[in-house]
Amino acid sequence: MLLRHKALFRTCLLLLLYSLFAAACTRHERQVRRGMYYWKTNVTLSQEEQAFLKQYHCEELYVRFFDVDLDPNTGRIVPVAPARIDLTDSALNIVPVVFITPAAIAQLEQNTIAVLAQNITGLLQRKCTEAGIVPKEIQIDCDWTASTKEAYFNLLHHLKREAFFTGKQLSVTIRLHQVKYIVKSGIPPADKGLLMCYNMGKLRNIKEENSILNVATAQQYLDNLEHYPLPLDVALPVFHWSVLFEKEQYKGILRDIDLDRLQDRQLFQPQTSHTFTVVKDTFWNGFELKKGQWIRYENSPAEDVQKLATFVAEHIPNDSLKVLLYHLDQQNLKNYTPDELEKIFTRF
Template sequence: MKDRPIERSFYYWKSIFKLNDFEQQRLDSLNVKTIYIKFFDVDWDDANSSAVPVAKLQNTDYKLRKSIKMIPTVFITNECIKKIDPSQTEKLANDIHSLIQQIIATNEFNAIAEIQIDCDWTALTKEKYFLLLKSIKKLWANTAIPVSATIRLHQIKFLSKTGVPPVDKGLLMCYNMGNLKNPATKNSILETEELKKYLGNLSDYPLPLDVALPLFNWKVLFRNNSYNGLIENLPDDIFTNAFTVKKENRFELLKDTLLQGYDLKKGDILRSEQSDYSEILSAAGEINKRLKNTQPRVSLYHLDSVILNKYTLHELETIYNSMR
């Protein structure tokens, strides 16, 4: 039985960084001192044939600047990596570095634990993405700040095709494993049996890995049996028998309905996907058996009072401790 020290953390994935009292209480009660904060996204601008920053962080919470270790996180779309010319990757690395520094300075963040780059790269984009990562790592080389990259489950399973990013460490995202767009999928966020199919190479992965586990939920909309999008913040109890019929975790619309701004049509099917507490523990157990890192940082995605309200403090404690 392993019993290793873990560092607890959360992801914060909104553009305005301000915690309410409940969120702050949860951080304090769980003794969480580290937060991954999305600083900005990088997307591709077709009009100018260049990578551009979007959804930049703003309005940060002054109290937290002094008490929390920050991990600036930058999400880069795979589309951006597909379209960028290899000769542009060094400039993009410089732009990313400059904007991170600017946001750190503007918000007076004083404890930066790491820089994280988040991208769902593929075998087709790995060469350009790894070039970019090398340039980013070089820019932080004169500091003691490590650079990490997110690792998705398919990048573990198909290690020989997708390669290993040239960074100091990885963070394994233990969610979004099923085929979201397939109407037959039961829960694309987290299913332990599906997870197991991806873990064959985990104990041999050449980077030290931290771990992120899901707390989020959403509804997957299907129209005419085809994927039509994701809907967040629509609770199950809003669906009444007056306009829906429920079967397992699916709601079928019996008539056209406008629901919290969403224009739903008769025959639409909404698949309700949750991060179920027992499923999280089961998945964590499978990861724990294979994870080599002796001191992993364990993160929950993500820090939001609506999401946190679905779990007791004891449950959140147990989720963290399941990775010890």
Template sequence: MRQKVLLFGLILIGLITCFVTGCKEEKSTAHAAFYYWKTTFLLDKSQAALLKDGAANQLYLRLFDVIWDEQKNDVRPNAIISINQDVHQFHIVPVIYITNKTFEKLTPGQIEPLAEKVNKLINEIMTQNKVSYRCVQIDCDWTTGTKNRYFSFLKAFKAVNKKQLEATIRLHQIKYADRTGVPPVDKGLLMFYNMGKLSGQLKQRNSIYNATDASKYISYLPTYQLPLDIALPLFSWAIQIREGKVIQLYGKIGQKELSDQDNFQQTAQSNVYKANKSFYLSGLYIKENDLFKLEDVNPKLLNVAAKQLSKHLAHLENRNIIYYELSTVAASALEAKDIKEVSAHF
């Protein structure tokens, strides 16, 4: 009898506690961060404030690219970052982008020397700017044909760098992991964007993110054999369409440019604009009657993406939610509370 009374008392205490606290869900342990991908690092006041207040100064900083030089028939660094301000207050993860062509061309004997060169340049840049680091992220859209050489590079780099190693993962590499393989790293970074089809059809779904295309991949997430951080989109682009065909994709043409009524008129579809005349815009040729379909991401859409994705992820404490990227117009339209709200879904 005493046991029943005790059990009843515990249940009653639990109900009262739930009533008082509103039965809140377990608090998210995810941490927000930003990518920065420009070749010159110099934050303005609004970017610095968003980084500090929205992401506690957590920054994934692209230091340089690694490309294949056809003339020299060898690899070389490209677009090395120029850091034009003091960065000691930031918690920086170096990011290196390596083209898939590099691994198409590399011989097995060039892999280890490349790992040593990449590690050396990372350390030179970080030492020059008096920044210590605990992790490196490698970004490469490898294929089944380059898988073995890329994975060998990752192993060689890990051996010489001796810090935590992460690799970016595209959605198709999640779905077809049995073909593309799982990189030999400590953690993956799922790029949850660029999932739709670029099309001249004006009513085509948003190719940066849409829930329909995302649903084709996310069911494969629980069985993926790496812990995953998440990258969410924070950018826009304009698709140039001429006579029903995609001509080009522009990240530098946004709402501001398309709202210039001397050059464009808005169509019945609110995110599609028509060129009034033929002209040049920042060196880009635009022909009269060209259509520009603006695709972007706002806080509402980010919340939809985060909510959809979080339901399918294996549990991970202290997951990083990285927003790509800090220098975009889309980022300037956000406030720290928007970032915190989206990150809280994880």
């Protein structure tokens, strides 16, 4: 009897060791390419930004080329706000990104989709030619819903038929709710998706604590991640902003404001560690502020980003993927140590 128990124990131990070894091998064999988003109007890499990309072995740069939005004068849906692109680093794989606003996709009608696809393609091709970029992938960034998926998916079909898209991967951004409510949201007709692991809270709700990142919320939305049918890349946040409210109503986002800028007691009265009341009317850092307005500072704590990265890495089934950080900007990245940033990438 004792010998049987010992044999059973050895068998269980061997199975456990084999499982751990297999898991370690799987993690080791996963191919990970590193990259960054670049979300600015003037696309020119500073020496510091170039050094950052080299230091962290980032090969991918996802660049916002332009938006698609409603023209306020005509009501037509058109490409707007094109970026000025001046990139000379030939070692980088540049992925053009086109952002389609929720307002535009909500107003998109079936009889205008073909023309919009041609307009998007025409501007993309022109800007790529001017910048000397021959992309292998093009990304469409759109937060579609159940009510807008038909028009959006039809637009993707039309884009794929355009000659400029031939031989290129078409990727789309995937929000957390589109993973959780997969039946209602549908699967976009694209070659792959990029899972956006940020902007997951209710930005306009004054009771929200941090709309950028909440690990518990993300885990709830991604409990079926391994079953998502599109291959996925991953983007994680390394940014901050301040959200402005007036009489509990959302007024906008104050960008490029570090927490230490909000410590000025002549302008701001702290309510908590991350919320502040404006104490007098002022024009500050390019923003017009009024007495009584309320500011909520939001960021992406390194520990939380690493924790979320670990969760996603354990649940995403890909053998290979890209891991991106949003986004490449000195004001964002100075809030992290090199070790903290490296650990985000190495979680995968």
